[in-house]
Amino acid sequence: MDSTPREGPLARLSGALALAGGGLVVALAIVVTGSVLKRWATNEGLNGDFELVQTGLALAVFAFLPYCQARRGNIMVDTFTGRLPLPVQRAIDGVWDVVFAGVAGLVAWRLALGAMDAFSSNTTSMVLALPIGYAIAACAAMAGLLTVICIATAFDRFRSPR
Template identity: 50%
Template sequence: MAEPFGPPRGPVAGLARGLALAGGAALLATALLTTWSVVQRWLTRQPVPGDFELVSLGSGLAVMGFLAYGTLMRSNILVDSFTGWLPRRVNDLIDAVWALVWVGAAGVLAERLLLGARETLSSGTTTMVLGLPTWWAIGLGALAFAATAVAGLYWTLRLARGRG
């Protein structure tokens, strides 16, 4: 019988929760900024300068912030149309393989984003309207994908050991 699964604990779980909370805060901030910009446009015919840049950065960071926590809590969509009849152990092994694929994809994305952050830092790339540097957002994306890869590895090992 599989052991009961509660909320994961430890440093990876703490990082995943922190990233998810930060993602939620970023999403809330983008919603408030959008509202403020629309009201300001209605009252003064002028939006908040650079609102689309800030909303793009905030929304992207929010989505990436949720990935590790979603992976850790296994809240992704699982489709078992063809494997539902198989024994649980076989399904756990199949899920472990796909979790490992996700680990690989998230790891590659983390590495590429880290490289991109270093390159945008060295080139001084900024947003068009506000002139904000972009390296930090790309670096946070790299951190989010690295945490997602580690969370996926947690499930790969757990499922491979038959404790899914």
């Protein structure tokens, strides 16, 4: 079985996660639409709609990032490197994937610490009193997956001409 980030188990996992993130965005659009319609009809929106949207969008963004990295969908500016030989371009891209892995790992670590703090202090949202530690922990896990995929794409770029 091929384990490159474009075709292997990491690609399937990140693809499923991205689909779940897309479903979450659709659900959030329904919540916003419902809140707007309710506000139009009754001058009062759905209670806590902003909490659901801010938490849901954070989860969706972190759900999309691993897939984007696995598919090499991030924006790249190659103004100066486009004329370099392909092996040099691949090496530069691989180095930047390693840098991105470091940043993603740092984000995952800090989110994990934030989740532990939210759990230990029983932090909840203001209106709906939803515990926020679960959302932060889920974002930390997805940032961890992003880190793994960044490392996998770096190895892929260092070893193949794709």
